Amino acid sequence: MSPHNVVVLDNGGGLIKAGHGGECDPLVVVPNCLYRPPSSKKWLYPNPLNPTTTTTTTTVEPSSVTEVDLTSAAVRRPMDRGYMINPELQREIWAHLFSSILHINPSNSSLLLTEPLFTLPSIQQSMDELVFEDFNFKSLYVADPPSLVHLYEASRRPDGLVSRAQCSLVVDCGFSFTHASPVFQNFTLNYAVKRIDLGGKALTNYLKELVSFRAVNVMEETFIMDDVKENLCFVSLDVPRDLQIARKPGRENLFRCTYVLPDGVTHTKGFVKYPDQVHRYHSLADDAPLAPTETKEDMNNTEMTEKPEDRRRVDLTKNEFDLTNERFLVPEMIFHPADLGMNEAGLAECIVRAVNCCHPQLHPVLYESIILTGGSTLFPQFAKRLEMELRPLVPDDYHVKITPQQDPMLGVWRGGSLLASSPDFKAMCVTKSEYEELGSARCRKRFFH
Numbered sequence: 001m002s003p004h005n006v007v008v009l010d011n012g013g014g015l016i017k018a019g020h021g022g023e024c025d026p027l028v029v030v031p032n033c034l035y036r037p038p039s040s041k042k043w044l045y046p047n048p049l050n051p052t053t054t055t056t057t058t059t060v061e062p063s064s065v066t067e068v069d070l071t072s073a074a075v076r077r078p079m080d081r082g083y084m085i086n087p088e089l090q091r092e093i094w095a096h097l098f099s100s101i102l103h104i105n106p107s108n109s110s111l112l113l114t115e116p117l118f119t120l121p122s123i124q125q126s127m128d129e130l131v132f133e134d135f136n137f138k139s140l141y142v143a144d145p146p147s148l149v150h151l152y153e154a155s156r157r158p159d160g161l162v163s164r165a166q167c168s169l170v171v172d173c174g175f176s177f178t179h180a181s182p183v184f185q186n187f188t189l190n191y192a193v194k195r196i197d198l199g200g201k202a203l204t205n206y207l208k209e210l211v212s213f214r215a216v217n218v219m220e221e222t223f224i225m226d227d228v229k230e231n232l233c234f235v236s237l238d239v240p241r242d243l244q245i246a247r248k249p250g251r252e253n254l255f256r257c258t259y260v261l262p263d264g265v266t267h268t269k270g271f272v273k274y275p276d277q278v279h280r281y282h283s284l285a286d287d288a289p290l291a292p293t294e295t296k297e298d299m300n301n302t303e304m305t306e307k308p309e310d311r312r313r314v315d316l317t318k319n320e321f322d323l324t325n326e327r328f329l330v331p332e333m334i335f336h337p338a339d340l341g342m343n344e345a346g347l348a349e350c351i352v353r354a355v356n357c358c359h360p361q362l363h364p365v366l367y368e369s370i371i372l373t374g375g376s377t378l379f380p381q382f383a384k385r386l387e388m389e390l391r392p393l394v395p396d397d398y399h400v401k402i403t404p405q406q407d408p409m410l411g412v413w414r415g416g417s418l419l420a421s422s423p424d425f426k427a428m429c430v431t432k433s434e435y436e437e438l439g440s441a442r443c444r445k446r447f448f449h
Contacts, residue, residue: 004119005021005105005108005109005110006020006021006022006109006110006111006112006420006421007019007020007021007104007109007110007111007137008020008021008026008112008413008416008417008420009028009111009112009113009114009416010114010145010412010416011032011067011080011084011090011113011114011115012032012079012080012114012174012175013032013077013080013081013082013174013175013176013199013201014030014031014032014174014175014176014200014201015029015030015031015175015375015409016028016029016030016031016032016093016097017024017029017410017412017413018030018097018101018413019102019413019417020417021112021416021417021419021420021421021425022179022417022420022421023375023417024414024417025126025410025413025414026410026413027101027102027103028048028097028102028140029048029410030046030047030048030097030101031046031095031442032074032077032078032079033076033077033078033093034044034046034075034076034089034092034093035073035074035075036073036074036075036076037070037071037072038071038072038073039198040121040254040387042118043076045093045096045100048101049443050136051157055115056258060366067069070223070224070268071073071221071224071262071264071268072220072221073222073223075222075223076087076089078090078093079176080176081176081177082116082174082177082195082199083116083119083120083123083174084123084126084127085123087126087127087129087130087266090130090295091130091134092166094130094135095135098128099137099307101196102195106135106136106137107136107137107138109138110135110138110139110140110141111131111139111140111141112135112140112141112418112419112420112425112428113125113127113131113140113141113142113143113145113146114142114143114144114145114298114412114416115142115143115144116144116145116176117144117146117179117188117190117193117195118190118193119143121441121444124142124440125440125441126445127142128140128435128440129440132432132435133151133437136432137432138431138432139426139429139430139431139432140429140430140435141419141428141430141447142211142417142427142447143415143419143447144181144188145172145174145373145412146169146170146172146179146183146188146193146412147183147186147187147188147369147415148411148412148413148415148416148418148419149170149172149183149373149405149411149412149415150168150170150183150186150314150371150415151186151257151369151418151419152411152414152415152418153168153403153405153411154166155418156406159368161368161369162369162371162402165183165187165365165369166184166186167182167183167184167362167365167366167369168182168183168366168369168370168371169181169182169183169351169354169355169367169369169370169371170182170183170365170371170373171347171351171370171371171372171373171374171377171386172189172373172374172412173199173200173334173347173372173373173374173375173376173377174199174200174374174375174376175188175199175200175201175375176199176200177195177196177197177198177199178195178198178199178334178347178350178369178374178376179193179194179195180193180194180195180347180350180351180354181193181194181354182354182355182357182358182362182366183359183371184362187356189357191357192277192323192355192357193354194345194350194351194352194353194354194357194360195344195350196334196344196346196347196350197342197344198333198334198337198342198344199374199376200229200374200375200376202333202374203229203233203331203333203334204222204225204229206330206333206340207225207228207229207233207326207330208222208225209222210326210329210330211225211228211321211323211326214321214326215321215322216261216321218261218379222262224261224262224270227269227270228259228270228323229330230258230378231272231278231280232323232327233326233327233328233330233331234281234327234328234331234379234380234381235328235331235332235335235379235380235381235382235384235385236328236331236332236381236385237381237384237385237388239328239332240283241284241379242255242281242325242328243325245284246324246325253324254280254281254283255280255281255283255323255324255325255328256277256281256322256323256324257272257273257274257277257278257322257323257327257406258272258273258274258277258320258321258322258323259271259272259273259322259323260272260273260319261319261320263319272370273385277407281327290306313377315398331376331379331382334346334376335347335348335385335386335389346389347386347389348386348389348390348393349393351370351390352390352393352394355367357381359428360427363398364398364399367390367394367399368398368399368400368401369401369403370400370401370402370403371403371405372386372402372403372404372405372408373405373411373412374408374409375408377404377405378408378409381400382404383404386402387400387402390402428446430443430446
């Protein structure tokens with residue numbers, strides 16, 4: 001089986017990554033949803049895009065590509081909390097993807113499909129029906145994301161610990177939830193996987209609430225607030241210190257950034273008003289002493305020295321808003337969800353619990369081969385903060401090594417592409433005739449998860 005006859009489909013809750021097996025990168029990255037801007041009476045298909053671009057859409061006809069303003073756009077997703085709940089909508093999105101973007105004939109192709117851990121049998125059956133009955137693929141292999149990430153990282157560093165020990169701990173911070181998954185010899189140890197029920201979608205929703213409460217109502221602005229989160233949020237290395245700095249007025253506040261909303265006339269995308277403000281927090285040393293909190297008189301004096309344009313930035317009629325501590329409080333959810341009333345362990349504790357479920361001989365190897373994947377790991381300082389949180393929880397004689405992926409958005413797909421080019425891939429698949437003879441439940445046993 002030629003790898004180019006294998007379609008590799010990483011069907012995420014937020015983004016679909018699709019392409020041919022054996023390639024380095026997917027042919028297309030597209031949101032797994034339909035849009036309907038206020039200016040449109042029909043739902044629009046997303047056009048191929050970069051992971052951070054969400055303003056170009058196309059209707060059912062592949063030739064009609066239109067720039068639209070996605071302010072207050074409604075959205076329909078086939079996936080909810082990571083699992084497919086609307087097969088009809090997923091079928092519609094896939095049909096457009098295969099015919100108008102990838103230009104493939106499914107009946108001449110095999111499919112390598114990713115599926116979330118712990119998917120219910122009823123959802124698995126619906127997915128198999130889509131693949132074999134609606135699209136008529138020749139054969140199917142279903143893989144879980146952690147094993148593909150492990151495979152890709154082991155292949156990148158043949159002499160590294162992950163490859164030599166055939167063991168790693170994959171931390172996947174995705175759109176719907178976060179998993180800490182031990183992988184041994186390319187198999188995910190399901191009994192040891194731990195999950196936090198929040199991901200990129202929950203972080204965006206929290207940012208919406210903070211901005212709506214403090215500045216301007218953005219509860220309907222999913223795409224805009226995704227852009228705000230991706231461009232402005234970062235992980236704090238010292239939350240108490242940064243909270244005090246965020247209360248400082250004027251230029252002493254290293255975190256203040258101004259975001260301009262689309263106006264639908266001169267610009268249809270939001271943008272950061274002063275880009276040089278975005279990275280000012282890097283000037284903070286990890287051990288920088290905290291200056292005393294200003295008195296009210298000091299604050300008044302500072303305000304008087306601000307430029308007039310600085311004072312105008314807080315005028316809500318100007319279609320813009322400021323962010324200060326929201327920039328690091330949003331990613332903080334991943335590390336301390338209990339602070340927001342969620343009955344969840346933080347990421348560091350989640351990792352420790354996953355490791356402790358494994359055989360003791362694997363513990364030192366797992367701590368030394370932590371792999372970060374998923375879009376939420378792109379927050380600046382994420383890996384450094386995770387190591388700071390994890391080190392006190394791990395025995396002193398164990399090393400802790402955290403490896404972020406080169407491109408966390410594409411790591412799962414690249415592992416699938418590598419697997420599809422394996423000479424053993426054809427024997428691993430379930431064919432359409434086997435599905436028709438044995439049914440979904442018996443065929444699924446071949447995938448061992």
